[in-house]
Amino acid sequence: MNCYCKYCGAKNSSIASLTASHCPRHPAGANKGLHALYEGGEKAKYVCKHCGTSNSSLASLTGSHCPRHPLWANKGLHEPAL
Ligand SMILES: [Zn+2]
Ligand SMILES: [Zn+2]
Secondary structure, three states: OOEEEOOOOOEEOOHHHHOOOEOOOOOOOOOOOEOOEOOOOOOOOEEEOOOOOEEOOHHHHOOOEOOOOOOOOOOOEOOEOO
């Protein structure tokens, strides 16, 4: 079963390997923290919990800015709802 990072969409077959490496889209800054497990599992489409934008790829969704991000409108990234 594949698991994904909730910040950048990185895919790995094991949670242990996923969370052992640095995340280029970590909220504290690029590579300043580790990938974190997206607990929603594998889906046909991912929806941003702030603005409702959807994308079939978690990596694409988390790669663009969210106009309704609660802290950084248009600077923060979309965040997938579970
Ligand atoms: Zn990541
Ligand atoms: Zn959004």
